[in-house]
Amino acid sequence: MTELEQxxxxxxxxxxxxxxxAIASCFVPNEVRKGDYLLKEGRICNQLSFIHSGLIRIxxxxxxKEVTQWISTPGxxxxxxxxxxxxxxxxxxxxxxxxxxxxxxxxERYNKLGEAVPQWHQLEKLxxxxxxxxLEERVNSHLFMTAEERYQQLVAKQPELFNQVPLQYLASMxxxxxxxxxxxxxxxxx
Amino acid sequence: MTELEQxxxxxxxxxxxxxxxAIASCFVPNEVRKGDYLLKEGRICNQLSFIHSGLIRIxxxxxxKEVTQWISTPGxxxxxxxxxxxxxxxxxxxxxxxxxxxxxxxxERYNKLGEAVPQWHQLEKLxxxxxxxxLEERVNSHLFMTAEERYQQLVAKQPELFNQVPLQYLASMxxxxxxxxxxxxxxxxx
DNA sequence: TGAAATTCTTGATATTTATCAATTCTGTGC
DNA sequence: GCACAGAATTGATAAATATCAAGAATTTCA
Numbered sequence: 001m002t003e004l005e006q007x008x009x010x011x012x013x014x015x016x017x018x019x020x021x022a023i024a025s026c027f028v029p030n031e032v033r034k035g036d037y038l039l040k041e042g043r044i045c046n047q048l049s050f051i052h053s054g055l056i057r058i059x060x061x062x063x064x065k066e067v068t069q070w071i072s073t074p075g076x077x078x079x080x081x082x083x084x085x086x087x088x089x090x091x092x093x094x095x096x097x098x099x100x101x102x103x104x105x106x107x108e109r110y111n112k113l114g115e116a117v118p119q120w121h122q123l124e125k126l127x128x129x130x131x132x133x134x135l136e137e138r139v140n141s142h143l144f145m146t147a148e149e150r151y152q153q154l155v156a157k158q159p160e161l162f163n164q165v166p167l168q169y170l171a172s173m174x175x176x177x178x179x180x181x182x183x184x185x186x187x188x189x190x
Numbered sequence: 191m192t193e194l195e196q197x198x199x200x201x202x203x204x205x206x207x208x209x210x211x212a213i214a215s216c217f218v219p220n221e222v223r224k225g226d227y228l229l230k231e232g233r234i235c236n237q238l239s240f241i242h243s244g245l246i247r248i249x250x251x252x253x254x255k256e257v258t259q260w261i262s263t264p265g266x267x268x269x270x271x272x273x274x275x276x277x278x279x280x281x282x283x284x285x286x287x288x289x290x291x292x293x294x295x296x297x298e299r300y301n302k303l304g305e306a307v308p309q310w311h312q313l314e315k316l317x318x319x320x321x322x323x324x325l326e327e328r329v330n331s332h333l334f335m336t337a338e339e340r341y342q343q344l345v346a347k348q349p350e351l352f353n354q355v356p357l358q359y360l361a362s363m364x365x366x367x368x369x370x371x372x373x374x375x376x377x378x379x380x
Numbered sequence: 381t382g383a384a385a386t387t388c389t390t391g392a393t394a395t396t397t398a399t400c401a402a403t404t405c406t407g408t409g410c
Numbered sequence: 411g412c413a414c415a416g417a418a419t420t421g422a423t424a425a426a427t428a429t430c431a432a433g434a435a436t437t438t439c440a
Contacts, residue, residue: 060330060334062334067333067334069329069330069333081319081322081323081326082319082322082323082326085316085319086316086319114312121311121312121314121315122304122311124311124315125311125314125315126275126276128315128318128319129271129272129275129276129318131322132271132272132318132321132322132325133272135325135326135329136271136272136325138329139259139325139328139329139332140250140259142329142365143257143259143362143363143365144250144252144257146426147426147427148426166386166387166388167387167388168387168388172333173333175332175333176427176428177427177428177429178387178388178389179388179389179390179427179428179429179430180426180427180428182388182389182390183389183390183427185389186389186390336396337396337397338396356416356417356418357418358417358418366397366398367397367398367399368417368418368419369397369398369399369400369418369419369420370396370397370398371418372418372419372420373397373420375419376419376420
Protein backbone atom coordinates (compact mmCIF):
# COMPACT_ATOMS: atom_id res chain seq x y z
CA MET A 1 0.00 0.00 0.00
CA THR A 2 1.40 3.39 -0.90
CA GLU A 3 1.67 6.11 1.66
CA LEU A 4 -1.17 8.00 0.03
CA GLU A 5 -3.33 4.89 0.05
CA GLN A 6 -2.59 4.52 3.73
CA UNK A 7 -3.70 8.09 4.41
CA UNK A 8 -6.90 7.55 2.46
CA UNK A 9 -7.56 4.22 4.10
CA UNK A 10 -7.29 5.79 7.55
CA UNK A 11 -10.24 8.02 6.81
CA UNK A 12 -12.29 6.20 4.20
CA UNK A 13 -11.86 2.58 5.18
CA UNK A 14 -12.17 1.35 1.59
CA UNK A 15 -13.09 -2.33 1.30
CA UNK A 16 -11.68 -3.17 -2.13
CA UNK A 17 -8.03 -2.73 -3.10
CA UNK A 18 -8.92 -1.71 -6.60
CA UNK A 19 -11.31 0.91 -5.29
CA UNK A 20 -8.62 2.26 -3.04
CA UNK A 21 -6.24 2.44 -5.98
CA ALA A 22 -8.90 4.17 -8.07
CA ILE A 23 -9.45 6.76 -5.38
CA ALA A 24 -5.73 7.30 -4.83
CA SER A 25 -5.20 7.82 -8.57
CA CYS A 26 -7.39 10.93 -8.42
CA PHE A 27 -5.03 12.65 -6.03
CA VAL A 28 -2.04 14.52 -7.41
CA PRO A 29 1.11 15.43 -5.50
CA ASN A 30 1.79 19.12 -5.11
CA GLU A 31 3.84 21.45 -2.98
CA VAL A 32 3.21 24.68 -1.22
CA ARG A 33 5.76 27.02 0.29
CA LYS A 34 5.82 28.36 3.78
CA GLY A 35 3.41 31.26 4.00
CA ASP A 36 1.34 30.20 0.98
CA TYR A 37 -2.41 30.09 1.32
CA LEU A 38 -4.36 27.00 0.34
CA LEU A 39 -7.59 28.84 1.00
CA LYS A 40 -8.73 32.30 1.97
CA GLU A 41 -11.88 33.20 3.84
CA GLY A 42 -14.75 34.03 1.51
CA ARG A 43 -13.46 31.94 -1.39
CA ILE A 44 -14.87 28.55 -2.30
CA CYS A 45 -12.79 25.61 -1.10
CA ASN A 46 -12.15 23.50 -4.18
CA GLN A 47 -9.73 20.96 -2.86
CA LEU A 48 -9.06 18.35 -0.24
CA SER A 49 -5.44 17.49 0.53
CA PHE A 50 -3.59 14.94 2.57
CA ILE A 51 -0.41 16.23 4.15
CA HIS A 52 2.70 14.20 3.43
CA SER A 53 5.04 16.65 5.10
CA GLY A 54 4.73 20.07 6.69
CA LEU A 55 2.19 21.89 8.77
CA ILE A 56 -0.89 23.88 7.85
CA ARG A 57 -2.72 26.30 10.06
CA ILE A 58 -6.46 26.82 9.78
CA UNK A 59 -7.61 30.14 11.20
CA UNK A 60 -10.17 32.91 10.94
CA UNK A 61 -10.15 36.62 11.63
CA UNK A 62 -12.36 37.75 14.49
CA UNK A 63 -12.39 41.49 14.98
CA UNK A 64 -8.76 42.53 15.20
CA LYS A 65 -7.29 39.15 15.97
CA GLU A 66 -6.75 35.76 14.43
CA VAL A 67 -8.33 32.67 15.90
CA THR A 68 -6.52 29.44 15.07
CA GLN A 69 -8.95 26.58 14.74
CA TRP A 70 -6.54 23.76 14.06
CA ILE A 71 -3.03 22.82 13.00
CA SER A 72 -2.99 20.00 10.48
CA THR A 73 -0.04 17.62 10.45
CA PRO A 74 1.33 14.83 8.23
CA GLY A 75 -1.12 12.00 7.69
CA UNK A 76 -4.11 14.23 8.26
CA UNK A 77 -6.19 15.97 5.64
CA UNK A 78 -7.03 19.63 5.19
CA UNK A 79 -10.10 21.19 3.68
CA UNK A 80 -12.98 23.38 4.70
CA UNK A 81 -15.51 20.59 4.78
CA UNK A 82 -18.51 22.93 4.76
CA UNK A 83 -17.27 24.90 1.77
CA UNK A 84 -15.96 21.85 -0.06
CA UNK A 85 -19.22 19.94 0.38
CA UNK A 86 -21.75 22.70 -0.21
CA UNK A 87 -19.77 25.15 -2.31
CA UNK A 88 -20.44 27.94 0.16
CA UNK A 89 -17.88 30.66 0.96
CA UNK A 90 -15.12 29.43 3.23
CA UNK A 91 -15.02 30.68 6.77
CA UNK A 92 -11.40 29.69 7.25
CA UNK A 93 -7.99 30.61 6.01
CA UNK A 94 -5.57 27.76 5.45
CA UNK A 95 -1.92 28.76 5.41
CA UNK A 96 1.26 26.69 5.23
CA UNK A 97 3.35 27.13 8.37
CA UNK A 98 6.25 25.35 6.66
CA UNK A 99 7.00 24.09 3.18
CA UNK A 100 4.55 21.23 2.58
CA UNK A 101 4.21 18.22 0.33
CA UNK A 102 0.56 17.38 -0.28
CA UNK A 103 -1.63 15.00 -2.19
CA UNK A 104 -4.58 16.89 -3.51
CA UNK A 105 -7.89 16.15 -5.17
CA UNK A 106 -10.04 18.90 -6.64
CA UNK A 107 -13.76 19.12 -6.14
CA GLU A 108 -14.62 18.10 -9.69
CA ARG A 109 -12.69 14.85 -9.47
CA TYR A 110 -13.91 14.24 -5.96
CA ASN A 111 -17.52 14.54 -7.05
CA LYS A 112 -16.95 12.07 -9.85
CA LEU A 113 -15.63 9.36 -7.57
CA GLY A 114 -19.16 8.05 -7.23
CA GLU A 115 -18.99 6.96 -10.85
CA ALA A 116 -15.77 5.00 -10.45
CA VAL A 117 -16.34 3.54 -7.01
CA PRO A 118 -19.79 2.05 -6.38
CA GLN A 119 -19.55 2.36 -2.60
CA TRP A 120 -18.26 5.91 -2.75
CA HIS A 121 -21.21 7.77 -1.26
CA GLN A 122 -21.33 5.28 1.55
CA LEU A 123 -17.60 5.73 2.25
CA GLU A 124 -17.91 9.46 2.01
CA LYS A 125 -20.78 9.43 4.47
CA LEU A 126 -18.67 7.52 6.97
CA UNK A 127 -15.77 9.90 6.38
CA UNK A 128 -17.91 12.90 7.21
CA UNK A 129 -19.36 11.07 10.20
CA UNK A 130 -15.81 10.57 11.47
CA UNK A 131 -15.15 14.25 11.06
CA UNK A 132 -18.34 14.88 13.00
CA UNK A 133 -17.10 12.74 15.87
CA UNK A 134 -13.77 14.56 15.94
CA LEU A 135 -15.64 17.85 16.23
CA GLU A 136 -17.92 16.44 18.89
CA GLU A 137 -14.80 15.69 20.91
CA ARG A 138 -13.76 19.29 20.57
CA VAL A 139 -17.11 20.61 21.76
CA ASN A 140 -16.85 18.23 24.69
CA SER A 141 -13.38 19.46 25.50
CA HIS A 142 -14.87 22.91 26.02
CA LEU A 143 -17.91 21.70 27.96
CA PHE A 144 -16.13 19.16 30.16
CA MET A 145 -12.61 20.45 30.55
CA THR A 146 -10.77 23.50 31.87
CA ALA A 147 -8.19 25.34 29.80
CA GLU A 148 -5.47 23.54 31.72
CA GLU A 149 -6.95 20.12 30.99
CA ARG A 150 -7.23 20.98 27.31
CA TYR A 151 -3.58 21.93 27.34
CA GLN A 152 -2.60 18.67 29.01
CA GLN A 153 -4.67 16.72 26.50
CA LEU A 154 -2.88 18.37 23.61
CA VAL A 155 0.51 17.67 25.18
CA ALA A 156 -0.49 14.02 25.52
CA LYS A 157 -1.88 13.64 22.02
CA GLN A 158 0.41 15.80 19.93
CA PRO A 159 3.54 16.71 21.89
CA GLU A 160 5.48 17.39 18.70
CA LEU A 161 3.32 20.43 17.98
CA PHE A 162 4.97 22.29 20.84
CA ASN A 163 8.33 22.14 19.08
CA GLN A 164 7.06 22.93 15.63
CA VAL A 165 4.32 25.51 15.96
CA PRO A 166 4.42 29.06 17.36
CA LEU A 167 2.86 28.78 20.77
CA GLN A 168 0.53 31.69 20.16
CA TYR A 169 -1.26 29.57 17.57
CA LEU A 170 -1.59 26.64 19.94
CA ALA A 171 -2.91 28.99 22.62
CA SER A 172 -5.56 30.31 20.27
CA MET A 173 -6.52 26.83 19.19
CA UNK A 174 -6.94 25.85 22.84
CA UNK A 175 -9.08 28.90 23.47
CA UNK A 176 -6.65 30.84 25.71
CA UNK A 177 -4.18 33.72 25.48
CA UNK A 178 -0.46 33.16 24.79
CA UNK A 179 0.33 34.38 28.29
CA UNK A 180 -1.93 31.79 29.86
CA UNK A 181 -0.38 29.00 27.77
CA UNK A 182 3.07 30.21 28.73
CA UNK A 183 2.15 30.00 32.41
CA UNK A 184 0.56 26.59 32.11
CA UNK A 185 3.70 25.29 30.46
CA UNK A 186 5.85 26.71 33.21
CA UNK A 187 3.59 25.15 35.82
CA UNK A 188 3.65 21.77 34.06
CA UNK A 189 7.44 21.68 33.88
CA UNK A 190 8.07 22.51 37.53
CA MET B 191 -46.56 17.84 2.52
CA THR B 192 -47.15 16.30 5.93
CA GLU B 193 -45.52 17.73 9.00
CA LEU B 194 -43.16 14.76 9.18
CA GLU B 195 -42.22 15.20 5.55
CA GLN B 196 -41.48 18.82 6.26
CA UNK B 197 -39.17 17.87 9.13
CA UNK B 198 -37.36 15.35 6.96
CA UNK B 199 -37.13 17.75 4.07
CA UNK B 200 -35.48 20.37 6.29
CA UNK B 201 -32.56 18.06 6.92
CA UNK B 202 -32.42 15.74 3.93
CA UNK B 203 -33.47 18.00 1.07
CA UNK B 204 -35.02 15.12 -0.88
CA UNK B 205 -35.45 15.86 -4.58
CA UNK B 206 -38.31 13.52 -5.48
CA UNK B 207 -41.73 13.60 -3.81
CA UNK B 208 -42.08 9.87 -3.99
CA UNK B 209 -38.69 9.40 -2.34
CA UNK B 210 -39.70 11.76 0.42
CA UNK B 211 -42.91 9.79 0.93
CA ALA B 212 -40.94 6.54 0.96
CA ILE B 213 -38.60 7.88 3.62
CA ALA B 214 -41.42 9.29 5.70
CA SER B 215 -43.23 5.97 5.60
CA CYS B 216 -40.36 4.37 7.52
CA PHE B 217 -40.93 6.63 10.51
CA VAL B 218 -43.52 5.64 13.10
CA PRO B 219 -45.19 7.99 15.58
CA ASN B 220 -44.52 7.28 19.22
CA GLU B 221 -44.74 9.00 22.57
CA VAL B 222 -42.51 9.28 25.57
CA ARG B 223 -43.42 10.58 29.00
CA LYS B 224 -41.66 13.27 30.95
CA GLY B 225 -38.62 11.71 32.59
CA ASP B 226 -38.38 8.76 30.18
CA TYR B 227 -35.03 7.96 28.63
CA LEU B 228 -34.66 7.56 24.88
CA LEU B 229 -31.03 6.55 25.35
CA LYS B 230 -28.63 5.86 28.18
CA GLU B 231 -24.88 6.29 28.10
CA GLY B 232 -23.11 3.05 27.17
CA ARG B 233 -26.04 1.60 25.23
CA ILE B 234 -26.17 1.53 21.45
CA CYS B 235 -28.34 4.23 19.93
CA ASN B 236 -30.78 2.40 17.67
CA GLN B 237 -33.08 5.18 16.67
CA LEU B 238 -33.39 8.60 15.15
CA SER B 239 -36.45 10.67 16.02
CA PHE B 240 -37.97 13.92 14.91
CA ILE B 241 -39.70 15.84 17.66
CA HIS B 242 -43.29 16.82 16.97
CA SER B 243 -43.90 18.19 20.45
CA GLY B 244 -41.98 18.34 23.69
CA LEU B 245 -38.38 18.80 24.73
CA ILE B 246 -35.51 16.35 25.06
CA ARG B 247 -32.31 16.96 26.96
CA ILE B 248 -29.04 15.40 25.84
CA UNK B 249 -26.50 15.17 28.62
CA UNK B 250 -23.56 13.22 30.00
CA UNK B 251 -22.20 12.54 33.47
CA UNK B 252 -18.79 14.03 34.18
CA UNK B 253 -17.45 13.18 37.61
CA UNK B 254 -20.19 14.12 40.04
CA LYS B 255 -22.14 16.41 37.78
CA GLU B 256 -24.24 16.37 34.65
CA VAL B 257 -23.21 18.27 31.56
CA THR B 258 -26.05 19.18 29.24
CA GLN B 259 -24.94 19.14 25.64
CA TRP B 260 -28.11 20.23 23.96
CA ILE B 261 -31.87 20.67 24.31
CA SER B 262 -33.77 19.39 21.30
CA THR B 263 -37.04 21.09 20.37
CA PRO B 264 -39.95 20.47 17.98
CA GLY B 265 -38.90 20.22 14.34
CA UNK B 266 -35.42 19.06 15.24
CA UNK B 267 -34.18 15.51 15.39
CA UNK B 268 -32.55 13.62 18.23
CA UNK B 269 -30.06 10.79 18.06
CA UNK B 270 -26.48 10.08 19.07
CA UNK B 271 -25.08 10.35 15.59
CA UNK B 272 -21.81 8.61 16.43
CA UNK B 273 -23.51 5.67 18.08
CA UNK B 274 -26.29 5.49 15.50
CA UNK B 275 -23.88 5.55 12.57
CA UNK B 276 -21.11 3.30 13.88
CA UNK B 277 -22.96 1.19 16.43
CA UNK B 278 -20.56 2.25 19.17
CA UNK B 279 -21.63 2.78 22.80
CA UNK B 280 -23.45 6.06 23.28
CA UNK B 281 -21.74 8.81 25.20
CA UNK B 282 -24.95 10.68 25.86
CA UNK B 283 -28.14 10.27 27.80
CA UNK B 284 -31.30 11.49 26.15
CA UNK B 285 -34.17 12.22 28.50
CA UNK B 286 -37.59 13.73 27.89
CA UNK B 287 -37.99 17.01 29.78
CA UNK B 288 -41.73 16.96 29.01
CA UNK B 289 -44.16 14.53 27.47
CA UNK B 290 -43.15 14.22 23.83
CA UNK B 291 -44.66 13.14 20.53
CA UNK B 292 -42.02 11.80 18.18
CA UNK B 293 -41.60 10.27 14.76
CA UNK B 294 -39.02 7.53 14.99
CA UNK B 295 -37.05 5.32 12.64
CA UNK B 296 -34.99 2.43 13.93
CA UNK B 297 -31.50 1.66 12.74
CA GLU B 298 -32.51 -1.39 10.72
CA ARG B 299 -35.05 0.50 8.66
CA TYR B 300 -32.76 3.46 8.33
CA ASN B 301 -29.99 1.31 6.92
CA LYS B 302 -32.35 -0.17 4.37
CA LEU B 303 -33.39 3.20 2.97
CA GLY B 304 -30.60 2.88 0.43
CA GLU B 305 -32.54 0.07 -1.22
CA ALA B 306 -35.75 2.07 -1.54
CA VAL B 307 -34.28 5.46 -2.39
CA PRO B 308 -31.50 5.50 -4.99
CA GLN B 309 -30.08 8.82 -3.83
CA TRP B 310 -30.20 7.86 -0.18
CA HIS B 311 -26.48 7.65 0.59
CA GLN B 312 -25.97 10.99 -1.09
CA LEU B 313 -28.76 12.56 0.96
CA GLU B 314 -27.47 10.97 4.10
CA LYS B 315 -24.00 12.32 3.42
CA LEU B 316 -25.39 15.83 3.09
CA UNK B 317 -27.42 15.36 6.26
CA UNK B 318 -24.33 14.43 8.24
CA UNK B 319 -22.41 17.27 6.64
CA UNK B 320 -25.11 19.66 7.89
CA UNK B 321 -24.73 18.21 11.36
CA UNK B 322 -21.00 18.78 11.02
CA UNK B 323 -21.55 22.43 10.21
CA UNK B 324 -23.86 22.86 13.21
CA LEU B 325 -21.14 21.43 15.43
CA GLU B 326 -18.52 23.60 13.80
CA GLU B 327 -20.62 26.58 14.83
CA ARG B 328 -20.59 25.34 18.37
CA VAL B 329 -16.81 24.95 18.44
CA ASN B 330 -16.55 28.46 17.03
CA SER B 331 -18.85 29.78 19.72
CA HIS B 332 -16.29 28.62 22.27
CA LEU B 333 -13.26 29.86 20.36
CA PHE B 334 -14.66 33.22 19.26
CA MET B 335 -17.14 34.17 21.94
CA THR B 336 -17.25 34.84 25.64
CA ALA B 337 -19.76 33.14 27.92
CA GLU B 338 -21.85 36.29 27.83
CA GLU B 339 -21.89 36.38 24.03
CA ARG B 340 -22.92 32.73 23.91
CA TYR B 341 -25.77 33.55 26.26
CA GLN B 342 -26.90 36.45 24.09
CA GLN B 343 -26.73 34.28 21.00
CA LEU B 344 -28.98 31.69 22.60
CA VAL B 345 -31.45 34.36 23.66
CA ALA B 346 -31.54 35.62 20.08
CA LYS B 347 -31.89 32.20 18.46
CA GLN B 348 -34.08 30.28 20.86
CA PRO B 349 -35.71 32.68 23.33
CA GLU B 350 -38.49 30.20 24.06
CA LEU B 351 -36.02 27.85 25.76
CA PHE B 352 -35.73 30.25 28.67
CA ASN B 353 -39.39 29.78 29.52
CA GLN B 354 -39.48 26.06 29.01
CA VAL B 355 -36.22 24.63 30.28
CA PRO B 356 -34.69 24.70 33.77
CA LEU B 357 -32.01 27.36 33.59
CA GLN B 358 -29.42 25.09 35.13
CA TYR B 359 -29.56 22.97 31.99
CA LEU B 360 -29.15 25.97 29.73
CA ALA B 361 -26.22 27.14 31.84
CA SER B 362 -24.51 23.80 31.47
CA MET B 363 -25.15 23.74 27.75
CA UNK B 364 -23.58 27.19 27.47
CA UNK B 365 -20.56 26.06 29.47
CA UNK B 366 -21.19 28.10 32.61
CA UNK B 367 -22.59 27.68 36.12
CA UNK B 368 -26.23 28.40 36.99
CA UNK B 369 -25.09 31.33 39.11
CA UNK B 370 -23.26 32.91 36.20
CA UNK B 371 -26.25 32.50 33.91
CA UNK B 372 -28.48 34.03 36.57
CA UNK B 373 -26.20 37.05 36.78
CA UNK B 374 -25.98 37.46 33.03
CA UNK B 375 -29.77 37.42 32.82
CA UNK B 376 -30.04 40.04 35.51
CA UNK B 377 -27.47 42.18 33.75
CA UNK B 378 -29.24 41.81 30.39
CA UNK B 379 -32.60 42.88 31.81
CA UNK B 380 -31.37 46.01 33.55
C1' DT C 381 27.23 37.89 11.46
C1' DG C 382 24.37 41.24 13.26
C1' DA C 383 20.33 44.21 13.34
C1' DA C 384 15.49 44.03 13.14
C1' DA C 385 11.42 41.75 13.83
C1' DT C 386 8.88 38.48 15.98
C1' DT C 387 7.85 35.51 19.69
C1' DC C 388 7.93 34.19 24.34
C1' DT C 389 8.04 35.03 29.16
C1' DT C 390 7.25 37.48 33.31
C1' DG C 391 5.09 40.70 36.52
C1' DA C 392 1.30 43.60 38.04
C1' DT C 393 -3.33 44.22 37.79
C1' DA C 394 -8.18 43.80 36.15
C1' DT C 395 -11.88 41.06 34.70
C1' DT C 396 -14.44 37.07 34.37
C1' DT C 397 -16.23 33.09 36.15
C1' DA C 398 -16.58 29.54 39.84
C1' DT C 399 -17.52 28.18 44.44
C1' DC C 400 -19.92 28.07 48.68
C1' DA C 401 -23.62 29.44 51.59
C1' DA C 402 -27.85 31.56 52.50
C1' DT C 403 -32.23 33.10 51.05
C1' DT C 404 -36.01 33.61 48.03
C1' DC C 405 -39.01 31.94 44.57
C1' DT C 406 -41.93 28.52 42.27
C1' DG C 407 -44.45 24.74 41.46
C1' DT C 408 -46.51 20.34 43.22
C1' DG C 409 -49.17 17.36 45.91
C1' DC C 410 -51.95 16.84 49.82
C1' DG D 411 -53.97 27.01 51.50
C1' DC D 412 -49.82 25.00 53.15
C1' DA D 413 -45.68 22.40 53.49
C1' DC D 414 -42.22 20.59 50.86
C1' DA D 415 -38.73 20.07 47.24
C1' DG D 416 -36.41 21.75 43.61
C1' DA D 417 -34.87 25.81 41.29
C1' DA D 418 -33.22 30.35 41.01
C1' DT D 419 -31.14 34.27 42.94
C1' DT D 420 -27.99 36.85 45.71
C1' DG D 421 -23.83 37.92 48.36
C1' DA D 422 -19.12 37.11 49.71
C1' DT D 423 -15.04 35.22 48.37
C1' DA D 424 -11.71 32.47 45.66
C1' DA D 425 -9.81 30.87 41.49
C1' DA D 426 -8.94 31.15 36.70
C1' DT D 427 -7.91 33.76 32.92
C1' DA D 428 -7.22 38.15 30.36
C1' DT D 429 -4.99 42.44 29.72
C1' DC D 430 -1.25 45.54 29.54
C1' DA D 431 3.52 46.58 29.70
C1' DA D 432 8.26 45.46 29.84
C1' DG D 433 12.09 42.73 28.98
C1' DA D 434 14.35 38.32 27.29
C1' DA D 435 14.84 34.95 23.87
C1' DT D 436 14.58 33.45 19.31
C1' DT D 437 14.19 33.76 14.45
C1' DT D 438 14.73 36.01 10.09
C1' DC D 439 17.18 37.70 6.54
C1' DA D 440 20.07 41.17 4.36
